[in-house]
Amino acid sequence: MSDRQPLSFHVPEPAVRPGGTPDFSDVAIPKAGSVRRPEVDAKAEEIRDLAYSIIRVLNREGEAVGQWAGLLSDAELLEGLRDMMTLRAFDARMQMAQRQGKTSFYMQHMGEEAVSCAFQRALEPGDMNFPTYRQAGLLIASGYPMVEMMCQIYSNERDPMKGRQLPVLYSARDHGFFSVSGNLATQFIQAVGWAMASAIRRDTRIAVGWIGDGSTAESDFHAGLVFASTYKAPVVLNIVNNQWAISTFQGIARGGSGTFAARGLGFGMPALRVDGNDYLAVHAVAKWAVERAHRGLGPTLVEYVTYRVGAHSTSDDPSAYRPKAESDAWPLGDPVIRLKDHLIKRGAWTEARHKQAEAEILASVIAAQKEAESHGTLHSGPHPSARDMFEGVYAEMPPHLRRQRQQAGY
């Protein structure tokens, strides 16, 4: 007994804090093309190693290499590039609109564009995403009009949510995009429920649950995994590991575990880890997981390793908790530049055309913004009516709400 010391309490800390030199030496990056592509009906126990590696397609030279390459045509890749560039331009304009007081709040995707943009292109019509607040690429890539998104952000008279919901918490049923909740992780188990329902009705559509690295600590994450694995639900469960949960580094949620993807192994679920800044890798892994779900082979857990370059939201200041240059040091690079370089390498794109595309996209975003602003912004112009506030709480307005609406003068 005498060799025992008093107990000590352990709180994980990131490698570097503000003022220090960014250091990602602990993030092991396998060579592009080095991770094998298993058959789509592979058993979880045969591919446990994929939960600890990182599937990558694009190498440093901008080439697509290995078994996960070769799925997308030039035209499809150019579409993907355009989606990501559009999302980036959209973010920049909306971020600025928030600073100009045109809305209360915004959340950008800088650095994470490939994850949602590439994933959406792997889905089939009718499939349903249960997204978090940082997957607007799903909407962009599914062709949802930017004007509608902006009207939602501005809570103006044309806001599809009638001004009831915080900016960026979109809902677009016809585009396979479930209403985003401001509460974390709740949508993860709901996606599993939607997928169970599809299977109960012998439908062919699948669901996709989304969650961030930090929110995997929520009990609904585990509820989602246990229900998905128990009922072999046709669902893809996506963890976007962007390293930061507001100010909390991913080690606080991950604890001593190897990876977030590895959480799936205990549930007997195929679990893959993928380079989230590699459009081709994200798309290839998404296709694999989506195909499994559509074939009735059950759920797949996928971790997208990426980095949140921007602040958590317009209310956040990352310089208070991480080195300013950390994003430049992020070893997986920028998803837009990587895809651009690859397309140039393929001979399908040039720097000049890229510049021209940037200008065209910016013009289209500005045009959409002008149109949206003609319907009002948060504090000026046409608004949703105050009467609307009382609608839609129930299918039919109960007497007590009718009385309150009268009392309010509407």
Next chain:
Amino acid sequence: MPRRNMVEAIRDAMDVAMQRDESVVVFGEDVGYFGGVFRCTQGLQQKYGTSRCFDTPISESGIVGAAVGMAAYGLRPCVEIQFADYMYPAYDQIVSEAARLRYRSNGQFTAPLVVRMPTGGGIFGGQTHSQSPEALFTHVCGLKTVVPSNPYDAKGLLIAAIEDDDPVIFLEPKRLYNGPFDGHHDRPVTPWARHPQGEVPDGHYTVPLGQAAVRRTGTAVTVLAYGTMVYVAEAAAAETGIDAEIIDLRALLPLDLDAIVASVRKTGRCVVVHEATLTSGFGAELAALVQEHCFYNLEAPVMRVTGWDTPYPHAQEWDYFPGPDRVGRALRAVMEA
């Protein structure tokens, strides 16, 4: 007329709803093969198959969260939380998700689901099998909250709840499953087989959500009650000889305010009775509404008889439970005021 106890009536309601509508699914802990710890789902899995009635992991947030996803898909899940005391892990899914989905998505997605849960005390269940959390639901906009007091209503209200397009919390007073318990724990309970409200028709019928029922007409004082307390109030009226009008609210939200106001305007006195704790309980809402709408008709302060503001105790169950004696004292007090 067929006779059913409350368990059988609730089971029959789900059976009828599942028969009529393929989108109705039933699940929860021990609900499938075994048929539920209170037997409310017995036989449903055999009849409708494992894809429409099944067991779940012990995860209340999982049960309700999956139900929200299923409802968004287009099903009508009717799920069981084994005891209302176990619903807290599901509270986020109920409050932030089911209740607000229609509103926040402007009707693109809705949550037509029912969460059934046995509630209330009287079975020596201690803190974890006796609670009455109805006020935690009535405080949430977007939910409907229902508490049946007899087999006929239980079936009709549950069918109405399953067919309702909004989420409904369906609280089943477990002490009433077998008979109309009036708080006299030392006396045998009349089984539903010998009670008029134990007559439960076969097939489909509904009891609308939002209509109270007058269980006893009277002129002296209005008693507002629901669930088990309806019978406690009846016993108190009989034992005190006070001509109380007893209103069984049946649904707390939407609330039948017209029935309450009409009765209190007539009697000029009001006692509110519930098993749940006093402070910020649903009785506070009722008392506020009565004074707001009937102030000039009141001849005495509105009184509340409720569970004490303590956790539900085990050994002291009958000191805690608001029985006919306490309700009778309140009736006398408002008559003397």
